[in-house]
Amino acid sequence: MKVLEVPSSLDYRGIEELMAKAVTVEPDKLLLDGRHTRFVDPAGMIGLLGVGRFLQSRGAERVRLQMDPASEVSGYLARMGFYQAASGIFEVDAPPERARGRSSDVLLEITPIAENQDVHALVEHVQERAGSILSRTLHYPPSAVVQFSVILSEVCQNILEHAGAPGWVAAQTYQWSRRLGRQVLVIAVGDLGRGFRGSLESEHAGRFGARWSDSTALEAAFIHGLTRFPDQGRGQGIQQIRKQVRRWGGVIAVRSGSARIADTSEWEEFPPLEDGLADFPGAWITILLPEADPEGGK
Amino acid sequence: MSDSGDFQLDAFAVDVRALLSTTVASLYSHLITRPTGRAVRMAIESQIEEIPGPAISMVDFSSVAVLDYSCADEVVAKLLLGLRDGGSVRSDVYVYFRGLQSFHREPIEAVLERHALYAVVEADSGGAELMGPVSEPVGSLWTAVEEAGQVPGPRLEGWLRGRGLRSADLERLVASRSLFRHPFRGDIYALSELSGLLAARPEDSSGSQDSPEPNGRDHTS
Structure with missing residues (x-):
């Protein structure tokens, strides 16, 4: 399984780094490693979804996303509806549950x-x-x-x-x-x-x-x-x-x-x-x- | 209708928000997106087609909370383009926009500018205003007619000359349906004057020889 590291700051600038990796990696079994990601903004979240979908379209057999489940980022992604949107794009290890109702x-x-x-x-x-x-x-x-x-x-x-x-x-x-x-x-x-x-x-x-x-x-x-x-x-x-x-x-x-x-x-x-x-x-x-x-x- | 001047003009009111609910979807309360604007404009055009003769359509935006540029282009600009250039809309219909709030103005100004169109709108003060990329002489002429309310055809030439106004600019305003010209007598009317006359008359009025005979109709859905 190939590993792509997700930048620690996944914002409108950081996503560029991930996109650059995504266009060159051989599509295969892939792990996007976000365990060290400490900040994410809407451009980063949406870009991450785009990277996952892009890797799928290039024939990646399986794309896993791993975040630090204890991190604030992971909880924030849940509140922003990221894991729901990522369903069908990434395999996510134990995503945190999204709070009921609107945040x-x-x-x-x-x-x-x-x-x-x-x-x-x-x-x-x-x-x-x-x-x-x-x-x-x-x-x-x-x-x-x-x-x-x-x-x-x-x-x-x-x-x-x-x-x-x-x-x-x-x-x-x-x-x-x-x-x-x-x-x-x-x-x-x-x-x-x-x-x-x-x-x-x-x-x-x-x-x-x-x-x-x-x-x-x-x-x-x-x-x-x-x-x-x-x-x-x-x-x-x-x-x-x-x-x-x-x-x-x-x-x-x-x-x-x-x-x-x-x-x-x-x-x-x-x-x-x-x-x-x-x-x-x-x-x-x-x-x-x-x-x-x-x-x-x- | 005869050449003695007993010309009949219909009026009908269009509540854009109500039309949005009935023609597009009752769930939508905002005038946004191009397909929605297209559907609303087509609904207005089909109401226009139902009017047997010349008419003034009072298109009311007062219940519209959000208007985006795409919708303004479809509802306002394309409706006016159809009137000015022919095509899908009859050429004997005039549009008077009402109920515009400050946030409607910017998208409407933008689309008028883009297409070099004029639109007559009810001003906050109750009078009318000509929106669009209006040059100084055209604006002056329109304002002079608006202030006068109407200018009788036989006096028109002298009236223009006395104010240093040009007949070419008048023709432009008539062609853009920003002023109404009586088809037989050649009298020029401000659209606000016409809408006032129409609003003041009962529906079964027989009219007079001095003005277009207005019939008020309410096509609000």
């Missing part, structure tokens, strides 16, 4: 997105608790709950409209003591679909010629709002999400294929465009929204 400290558990009604259910579900988290934890104005719902709706529709495969979404707030000294809301959405390059290829690859790549496809969609649909009304969702994230002083990064594009900020400096990452399928979107600046900023 009050969770904004949005891992939620599969496969059809239109999933987006409706998600927005209905998130309304109640988003209001209190956005206002009390992030100190956003009451109207933010509508804008937050719109972001979730549009970002999930990206899966349905462009991926051609189901995906997941999750969101949670964290105290970023060292990096920012404030709370940050992390929203993660991911799928193993055709990715931005695959989605745009038939309509737009020709005009880019030899320059056509994951990064040019991301630029086309993210910067210029291009989609594979001839309809002029398409492609607004991601543009409007970017605008709202900027207003809140946040960050949005989209990883697809071997590239990542981002609107960055002074407190989280993603490169605006990265190429040459591990060629991992699908699209992986991370949105970071910081607590409003007590000095009267965002």
Whole structure:
């Protein structure tokens, strides 16, 4: 059995390391060893599900996931609905039981997105608790709950409209003591679909010629709002999400294929465009929204 | 209908939230996702098709708590595109949007900008407002008609000239269905004026020779 070590910090940065290992490992009997993982965020959880599904699709006979059952991470994964979502993807040794009912400290558990009604259910579900988290934890104005719902709706529709495969979404707030000294809301959405390059290829690859790549496809969609649909009304969702994230002083990064594009900020400096990452399928979107600046900023 | 001016205009109200419940799913309370928006727009279009003659449709968003960009594109932009460019919607129907709250405005502004469309909406003050990428001369002309309520056809040329307004801009506003032109007399009406006239009249009114004869109808589901 081959062993892939899960990073100790399985967040939107740490997941990159695991994706890089996943694309090179020989699919066989595999163990993902997460016993030393001490932090996980929604991007890490969803990315981990994506890695498991990807290894399955490459023919891995069996993919086991081992976490430290006594660790806080394992209990947190249970509260976020990870083990439920991982059923059929990983074999998990004695996963902790998920508490009955909703966990009050969770904004949005891992939620599969496969059809239109999933987006409706998600927005209905998130309304109640988003209001209190956005206002009390992030100190956003009451109207933010509508804008937050719109972001979730549009970002999930990206899966349905462009991926051609189901995906997941999750969101949670964290105290970023060292990096920012404030709370940050992390929203993660991911799928193993055709990715931005695959989605745009038939309509737009020709005009880019030899320059056509994951990064040019991301630029086309993210910067210029291009989609594979001839309809002029398409492609607004991601543009409007970017605008709202900027207003809140946040960050949005989209990883697809071997590239990542981002609107960055002074407190989280993603490169605006990265190429040459591990060629991992699908699209992986991370949105970071910081607590409003007590000095009267965002 | 005759050329003496006894032209009849129908009005019908569309409660978007109610339409969402009856045409898409009673469980959904938000106007989100493109398929949902498409279903709601098609329901509005089919109501329009049931009206025998020219009509003003008062599309009410007041019960809609969340409106995303995809839905705004399907419900607002595509409905207006159909009216402006023909296609699936009849060209003798006007749309007056009501009940817009601050959080509806941003997605609607975005889709209007994207498609270079205008939309007449009820303003918070009770009057009307022209939304969309409106240039200064077009906006001035629309506002002047809105303030006047109506401008009689025979006086129109002088009325425009006296205010330094251009007939080309008027044609643009009429073509975009942001102003109503009486088909026989050429009078120009603000949509808010029309909706006010229609709201003030009983359903069996026979109308007068001075205005389009409005028939109020309520198509709220």
